[in-house]
Amino acid sequence: MLVRIGRNxxxxxxxxxxxxxxxxxxxxxxLANYSNILLASVxxxxxxxxxxxxxxxxxxxxxxxxxxxxxxxxxxxxxxxLTAAGASALASISAGVIVGLILSLIPGAIxxxxxxxxxxxxxxxxxxxxxxxxxxxxxLSDGLPIAFLPSAVRKIGTAFIAxxxxxxxxxxxxxxxxxxxDILGLARIIPIPVLVVTIVxxxxxxxxxxxxxxxxxxxxxxxxxxxxxxxxxxxxxLLRVYIxxxxxxxxxxxxxVFLLNxxxxxxxxxxxxLLSIAAVVIGGAxxxxxxxxxxxxxxxxxxIGTLNNGLMMLGLQIFYRFIAIGIILIGAVLIDRSFPExxxxx
Amino acid sequence: MKRRxxxxxxxxxVLAAGFGLAAKTYKIAFMPGIxxxxxxxxxxGAKAMAAKLGADKVELIVGQYPATWGPDAQVPFLDALMAxxxxxxxxxxxxxxxxxxxxxxxxxxxxxxxxxxxxxLGDGDYTKTSDYSFPLSxxxxxxxxxxxxxxxxxxxxxxxxGKVFLENTNPDTSSxxxxxxxxxxxxxxxxxxxxxxxxxxxxVQETAQAQVAAALQRNPDLAGVxxxxxxxxxxxxxxxxxxxxSGVVKVGTWDATATLIEALKVGEVDFxxxxxxAEMGSLCVDWxxxxxxxxxxxxxxxxxxxxxxxxTRDNVNSPDAQQYIYSK
Numbered sequence: 001m002l003v004r005i006g007r008n009x010x011x012x013x014x015x016x017x018x019x020x021x022x023x024x025x026x027x028x029x030x031l032a033n034y035s036n037i038l039l040a041s042v043x044x045x046x047x048x049x050x051x052x053x054x055x056x057x058x059x060x061x062x063x064x065x066x067x068x069x070x071x072x073x074x075x076x077x078x079x080x081x082l083t084a085a086g087a088s089a090l091a092s093i094s095a096g097v098i099v100g101l102i103l104s105l106i107p108g109a110i111x112x113x114x115x116x117x118x119x120x121x122x123x124x125x126x127x128x129x130x131x132x133x134x135x136x137x138x139x140l141s142d143g144l145p146i147a148f149l150p151s152a153v154r155k156i157g158t159a160f161i162a163x164x165x166x167x168x169x170x171x172x173x174x175x176x177x178x179x180x181x182d183i184l185g186l187a188r189i190i191p192i193p194v195l196v197v198t199i200v201x202x203x204x205x206x207x208x209x210x211x212x213x214x215x216x217x218x219x220x221x222x223x224x225x226x227x228x229x230x231x232x233x234x235x236x237x238l239l240r241v242y243i244x245x246x247x248x249x250x251x252x253x254x255x256x257v258f259l260l261n262x263x264x265x266x267x268x269x270x271x272x273x274l275l276s277i278a279a280v281v282i283g284g285a286x287x288x289x290x291x292x293x294x295x296x297x298x299x300x301x302x303x304i305g306t307l308n309n310g311l312m313m314l315g316l317q318i319f320y321r322f323i324a325i326g327i328i329l330i331g332a333v334l335i336d337r338s339f340p341e342x343x344x345x346x
Numbered sequence: 347m348k349r350r351x352x353x354x355x356x357x358x359x360v361l362a363a364g365f366g367l368a369a370k371t372y373k374i375a376f377m378p379g380i381x382x383x384x385x386x387x388x389x390x391g392a393k394a395m396a397a398k399l400g401a402d403k404v405e406l407i408v409g410q411y412p413a414t415w416g417p418d419a420q421v422p423f424l425d426a427l428m429a430x431x432x433x434x435x436x437x438x439x440x441x442x443x444x445x446x447x448x449x450x451x452x453x454x455x456x457x458x459x460x461x462x463x464x465x466x467l468g469d470g471d472y473t474k475t476s477d478y479s480f481p482l483s484x485x486x487x488x489x490x491x492x493x494x495x496x497x498x499x500x501x502x503x504x505x506x507x508g509k510v511f512l513e514n515t516n517p518d519t520s521s522x523x524x525x526x527x528x529x530x531x532x533x534x535x536x537x538x539x540x541x542x543x544x545x546x547x548x549x550v551q552e553t554a555q556a557q558v559a560a561a562l563q564r565n566p567d568l569a570g571v572x573x574x575x576x577x578x579x580x581x582x583x584x585x586x587x588x589x590x591x592s593g594v595v596k597v598g599t600w601d602a603t604a605t606l607i608e609a610l611k612v613g614e615v616d617f618x619x620x621x622x623x624a625e626m627g628s629l630c631v632d633w634x635x636x637x638x639x640x641x642x643x644x645x646x647x648x649x650x651x652x653x654x655x656x657x658t659r660d661n662v663n664s665p666d667a668q669q670y671i672y673s674k
Binding site: 027043139144174256259309313319 | 414547548553563567587605
């Protein structure tokens with residue numbers, strides 16, 4: 001029992017944090033605020049899920065944050081230009097999404113080929129792509145936000161599955177409310193972007209835990225030699241893992257267009273790749289490979305998202321977030337190192 | 347008689363030489379800070395003033411626009427521009443308050459007067475003697491004053507009372523911190539208005555959005571938000587729109603980019619404080635020309651501050667307002 005609790009310390013920490021913030025922070029404990037936490041975590045969910053596969057395989061992908069920015073800018077440019085050329089909202093949005101997702105396969109393929117065919121260390125290969133992707137995003141966007149997207153983009157990004165207002169009852173589309181009391185009294189149930197990311201996470205969790213693709217990923221990360229002897233085509237598998245990671249970053253980039261209603265490149269100060277790696281490690285993965293899970297990563301992202309939101313609700317500024325996440329990250333690794341028996345208990 | 351003729355001819359010659367000197371075409375160079383609509387608009391204003399003064403009086407020469415902000419990108423283009431060797435006066439937006447001091451000093455020491463526009467060297471105070479006080483003038487926005495104007499405009503929209511939130515960006519950038527100081531100062535004039543929080547998004551729009559969403563959650567009666575630059579403003583109005591509160595929570599922003607003007611038109615932003623980059627460019631050429639034409643004796647004010655223009659939904663479509671939208 002103790003062993004089980006110890007292994008899930010991150011989950012415990014999450015519950016503890018929810019409890020503390022609910023008691024300390026005014027208005028933390030509400031449906032709207034949980035929606036805020038999940039919405040603010042959507043991009044990190046995508047990025048960290050892809051990163052989980054890479055870390056389990058024993059590698060690292062530093063390019064994902066800027067791949068997300070590149071896809072976000074490109075996808076938005078396609079939507080903007082098609083709209084300006086008179087295409088329908090449906091056509092321009094679909095084209096933007098498809099172009100963005102296809103584009104996201106390319107950086108991953110290049111990373112994978114560099115790592116498997118040319119034996120470039122993952123850290124270096126993906127660090128190179130980190131710079132290339134951001135440079136391209138700057139060039140494409142002139143460093144400026146891409147706006148003038150179809151108005152449906154904002155509607156999709158801010159949509160919920162259902163709405164309930166004491167005035168209008170349960171509806172599927174947002175009711176027209178005039179007064180502030182009515183707007184604040186409107187219960188909005190599950191944001192669409194959160195629904196989408198949940199589906200993707202369930203699929204990825206299944207792939208990693210239950211399929212041959214997942215087992216091979218663990219095998220390669222656990223012991224490369226053994227994986228080779230077991231007849232796994234390691235090169236081909238790793239190539240796919242880096243493409244998957246990049247594709248997840250692409251999903252994040254496309255989703256970001258809807259969340260922001262603009263195409264925007266990733267600023268250096270956003271540190272998406274580092275936060276993703278932190279979430280994966282807090283979730284119990286080992287940077288030496290062979291260990292980690294999507295559920296653990298989800299807990300890691302939620303921990304970061306809750307911490308961030310809780311600190312904001314307490315009125316503390318962004319600088320405390322960096323300190324707090326740093327402490328939790330180091331704490332996570334210290335717990336793993338201090339109690340190794342917990343990790344291999346089964 | 348003959349002697350008198352010679353004297354008259356000499357006098358005519360001297361006068362002609364004098365006129366010739368006065369009619370010299372001055373070459374004024376402009377080195378922008380970064381390729382963006384703000385500086386494109388500044389160039390347009392400078393061009394218009396040069397045309398007004400006359401092509402025989404002023405020739406405006408514009409350097410290549412750097413793709414990114416910073417001395418690494420700007421200085422090579424600046425050096426290329428000055429390498430012509432015939433520039434009479436330079437006006438530029440230094441991309442670093444420190445790194446550009448020796449670079450511009452080098453040209454100043456060659457006898458080329460310098461005006462800094464929009465951004466400045468050191469702390470921007472050229473009245474007291476220092477290693478950066480050599481420029482002729484700083485022509486640009488008073489960000490603190492702008493912050494006060496935003497506070498007043500927000501007060502007008504809110505009837506002088508209510509809770510407001512400030513979404514800022516980088517705490518190490520002088521311009522946006524001046525806007526914050528001005529905003530705080532301006533709010534002091536309205537005792538029933540309360541600043542309930544200040545956040546820094548570090549130029550990440552997604553962060554700004556999450557911060558304003560949290561502020562709305564924490565203060566259900568929040569009445570207004572000021573986003574100090576394009577990223578914080580977009581995050582702010584997106585968060586307000588996502589909460590379904592557009593129009594209920596007033597959003598004030600800074601800089602009349604096409605993106606924010608569009609947000610104003612669709613009702614997600616309530617007002618925009620526009621700087622006047624065209625007027626800045628125009629003032630640089632005007633003061634620069636008058637200084638050169640006076641034989642470099644004219645006393646130019648060390649600081650020239652053009653005014654602001656406040657865009658609201660009432661005036662955003664008026665023909666007169668269009669000149670203040672930043673454009674290529």
